[in-house]
Amino acid sequence: MSSYKRTNYEEIIERAAGPRNFLQVLSGPRQVGKTTLAQQAKEGLSFPCHYVSADDPTLRDVSWIEQQWEIGRYRTTQDSNSHEALLILDEIQKIPHWADMVKKLWDQDTLKGLALKVMLLGSSTLLIQAGLAENLAGRFEVLPVRHWSYAECSDAFDVSLEEYIYFGGYPGAMPLIKQPQRWRRYIIDSIIETSLSRDVLLTTRIHKPILMRRLLELACHASGSIFSFQQIIGQLQDSGNSHTVAQYLHLLSEVGMATGLNKISSKPASKPSSPKLQVYNTALISASNTYSLEAAQENREYWDALVQSSVGAHLLNATMGSSIKILYWKEGNNEVDFVIQQGDEILTIELESSFKKYNTGFDAFSQEFKPKRRFLIGETGIPLQEFLLTPVDSLF
Template identity: 25%
Template sequence: MITRQAEAIVRQKLLQTPAVVLLGPRQVGKTTLARQIASDWAGGAVYLDLERPADRLRLEDADSYLRAQQGKLVIMDEIHRAPGVFEVLRGIIDDNRQAGQRSGQFLLLGSAALDLMRQSSETLAGRVAYLDIASLNIFEATQAGIPDNDLWLRGGFPDSLLAPGDIQSLDWRRDFIRSYLERDVPMFAPRLPAETIGRLWTMLAHSQGSVLNQSRIASAMGVSNPTIDRYIDLLVDLQLVRRLRPWGGNIGKRLVKSPKVYVRDSGILHGLLELETLNDLLGHPVSGLSFEGHCIESLIQAAGSRRVPYFYRTQVGAEIDLLLEKGGRPEIAIEVKRSMAPSPEKGFALACDDLEIGQRYVVYPGTERISLRHGAQAIGLHELATLLLQ
């Protein structure tokens, strides 16, 4: 079993707060992590899978059942199946606090970030901590002995990454995509057509890492701009797509104002494009932008909540693939090159000069750190991610 870095963070939060909401896509490892925590939790734990009718039945009188578990950690998986439970948690948490159980009362697992955060924040303000869990990152994969190219090709969903072969991995990702469109989209957004969202998802894969042109997509799909916005909102909410915002400070330059859009997991991206092997990927036009998205997602995870991610682009072509801001000031500029002989573009140097950024990195597939022109350094993905953890 692969050890998830999120496990230690979840345990720490549970020792500090009454409730923790753990958010992430299906099949990303939330249940495995929760069961691991439950297996040795002091005082015992109760696990409820709310996709099972028997477990949902226990919550028909949620107040009575949950109060009877006082002293235990109650884990509720797929919490969106029982949205009414949030109404009773506040009183139970407060009463448990009075009885001496001030932390570690509830661990709630869900797949739709925005809706769950809205419901829980309305009733559990000051009583809940939120954590995201993404697919396996480069540190977890390296610790498990998984080659970097396997992580890039197959993505970080455990069942895809650990499949016995590329064919089986791609088959799993096809099934994952189909299940989201046939099951999750109708559940989370019953008024949105799943088939149309599937087409949009594929279109976004073909334009991975491009500045979003909503009008063009809307025209191609025969719907309005606001409709496309709602569809993308859903994919972002399900943590399947990242909408990377443009940096918008006032520096006297004409800046691009539309976001870039990435399919977050590289394996799902390749599944949408039917790319089975590394050779298939390397020979496809999306290869460079796929590597860019893979690196950006890894670095954003490593940067955590301490730094805010953006991209930067002016109307005249000065550009930074990933700009990390800390304390309201641009701190680190990153360009991604899928070349063993990387060289920063002139536009990257101009953008760094515009923002007066000293830390300039070019991520490439190698491992040696190399000094480049314009004050930049070529650096491997793993080394830069390690630096961002510090």
């Protein structure tokens, strides 16, 4: 896997090789290959690079950042042509007050005209974002590192469409898919629990951690379902309020686990719409349920829901960091599975299933919103495999 270059590798190389205008920040969920991409960039650039990680638990002082920065500055003297170098700081969020020191050193180099470029990354997205927002405003660009697409998993691991729908796209878990129980434990222990405990509960003031856990469990068991906030509170058997649930859904979205899709509306909403729960990676669903791949395919209702979640995850991940919105629509019995909005342009995505061969929701939807294009995914429309291989921005 380390030799496989993801689709955003060239963009990272282009940013690193370009002018030193901003700090470059690789941001994304856990276990999607941010470190691998950074190390590949180090090998792919023609000028000197210094990669270092703050993963050592004994490193607790910003003086470590200064030491590594000085090495990066020294590397610029080794490039006789442009006198430039790249410093890559991994797991930077583990150093207390890291953002203050990075700001100080970056501004020093800017004043001196030193061509030391800097790339930052870390496993805790929320901690990285907090440091950037508080101390480094106007000094950075974010390069989103998304969950792996079907095209990438097929190329790198030779997984089938059905395997991708069921096992999702965590690269570290791919060698375990022939051992389902071991794979399930890896997803639960190394991804779900680690993301919750280290990325959310330890970095943000969470007054109801049990509610947060139950909310993620609900999203994994009911991805694709629409609930009002009061229904969610009832499902979770909690006395919380809709604001708390909305906040927790936002945090789960920030760490790339689950979100609540908003309903498209032609008028400003007076209150938040009922969210449509959606995971970012179907591995979270399969690991949270007891169905094997074979049993999941035999249960048509369950499999159809998993396919819908796979399409939703594809849309969310493909549009991460862009101006494209992924929404849904439902009025009474009329429903459109996914609505893609970019500016004034609207597209609809509908999925065929064993129980829904034709959806009358589009006719009602089109009267109000006049969508530019309509896509039907399934036997009588675009094959699912073809759709998952299609870049979302090309649909416009």
